[in-house]
Amino acid sequence: MSTSRITRGNFLRVMGAGAVAGSTLSVLACQPNTNASGGGGGGGDPKKLALYNWSDYVAESTIPGFEKKTGVKVQQDFYSSNEELLAKLQAGGTGYDVIVPSDYMVSIMQKSDVLEKLQKDKIPNMKNLDPDFVGLSYDPKNEYSATYQWGTTGILYNPEVVKEDVTSWDAMWDEKYSGKIGMLNDVRETFGACLKRLGYSLNSTDQAELDEAQSELEKQKPLLRGYFASPEAGDLVVGGDLALAHLFSGDAFSAIAENDKLVYVIPGEGATRWTDNMAIPKGAPNPDGAHDFINYILDAKVGAELSNYTYYGCPNEAAFPMIDKEAKEDESIYPPPEVFENLEVIEDLGEATKDYERRFTEVKSA
Numbered sequence: 001m002s003t004s005r006i007t008r009g010n011f012l013r014v015m016g017a018g019a020v021a022g023s024t025l026s027v028l029a030c031q032p033n034t035n036a037s038g039g040g041g042g043g044g045d046p047k048k049l050a051l052y053n054w055s056d057y058v059a060e061s062t063i064p065g066f067e068k069k070t071g072v073k074v075q076q077d078f079y080s081s082n083e084e085l086l087a088k089l090q091a092g093g094t095g096y097d098v099i100v101p102s103d104y105m106v107s108i109m110q111k112s113d114v115l116e117k118l119q120k121d122k123i124p125n126m127k128n129l130d131p132d133f134v135g136l137s138y139d140p141k142n143e144y145s146a147t148y149q150w151g152t153t154g155i156l157y158n159p160e161v162v163k164e165d166v167t168s169w170d171a172m173w174d175e176k177y178s179g180k181i182g183m184l185n186d187v188r189e190t191f192g193a194c195l196k197r198l199g200y201s202l203n204s205t206d207q208a209e210l211d212e213a214q215s216e217l218e219k220q221k222p223l224l225r226g227y228f229a230s231p232e233a234g235d236l237v238v239g240g241d242l243a244l245a246h247l248f249s250g251d252a253f254s255a256i257a258e259n260d261k262l263v264y265v266i267p268g269e270g271a272t273r274w275t276d277n278m279a280i281p282k283g284a285p286n287p288d289g290a291h292d293f294i295n296y297i298l299d300a301k302v303g304a305e306l307s308n309y310t311y312y313g314c315p316n317e318a319a320f321p322m323i324d325k326e327a328k329e330d331e332s333i334y335p336p337p338e339v340f341e342n343l344e345v346i347e348d349l350g351e352a353t354k355d356y357e358r359r360f361t362e363v364k365s366a
């Protein structure tokens with residue numbers, strides 16, 4: 001297992017996006033967690049912590065470091081979309097202590113009453129967060145969440161098959177690559193990419209715009225190899241099954257670590273910029289351990305190790321001086337202003353969420 005993710009710089013290629021290299025992360029042992037959760041939380045084994053996270057989202061040192069420091073053993077399970085995480089929590093009894101929802105999902109979860117309020121006095125390292133990542137609209141007082149990492153969702157492609165610079169989402173609709181295109185199995189991301197391609201906001205609730213996006217996704221579907229989870233899409237590009245994949249930036253960088261000819265781009269029409277956050281689900285068996293874990297992640301050194309490994313954006317101001325220079329200078333991680341301005345954050349659309357879900361189900365079953 002390699003410890004350094006950054007082996008070379010291969011900077012800005014297309015529309016402010018570049019490619020970087022690093023090593024892949026081996027996923028920690030994953031076993032289903034079957035602890036029952038009690039109503040008000042607590043009551044679990046204080047020496048165990050259940051983390052429910054996106055895959056490839058901790059450094060090699062992150063969990064062993066916490067276990068060594070606290071004597072608390074961490075069990076990690078994985079999900080691949082915010083909607084999967086929400087469904088799991090709503091089904092109840094997950095026994096998870098810490099989860100990592102994105103921006104809009106923090107808002108949905110808070111309204112759905114599945115989150116515990118954070119006890120800020122137990123998270124003194126909150127002060128390390130960059131002010132740009134504190135008090136965001138989805139949780140203005142950080143009552144429920146603390147920022148973990150941030151990144152983008154774009155396109156990874158193989159230039160040996162796609163012999164033109166990819167600058168637009170149009171590439172994902174190009175018949176030349178029929179059968180070699182993968183989109184995310186993620187309602188907001190996939191509708192979002194399509195809405196951006198059409199020049200609309202990825203938070204649109206305009207029925208005419210959504211009808212148009214749905215019809216475009218239905219047209220795209222026969223060209224697709226499928227809808228995938230992001231890490232799987234990266235693997236399929238590496239393995240040659242896909243020429244173009246819609247995926248999260250860090251998963252693209254993991255794929256590039258295996259084949260440095262691959263390129264990650266943020267299409268010119270714009271894309272998603274997301275912020276993921278640590279939160280504690282209602283009924284967490286070990287809320288004290290959960291607060292300790294959140295505080296540990298927000299430590300400057302731990303935060304730097306995390307972002308140096310995941311190759312996502314570091315929201316920890318105190319950690320920033322320890323972020324690898326190559327990463328800091330990489331515009332596919334920290335996009336320049338003209339690219340950044342084109343990125344949009346997915347918002348909680350309230351009732352319209354159901355409309356998106358119905359439409360995505362229709363697309364997938366078309």
Ligand code: N2P
Nearest residue numbers: 054055056057102248
């Ligand atoms: C981590 C994926 C992060 C997530 N591999 C998207 N919000």
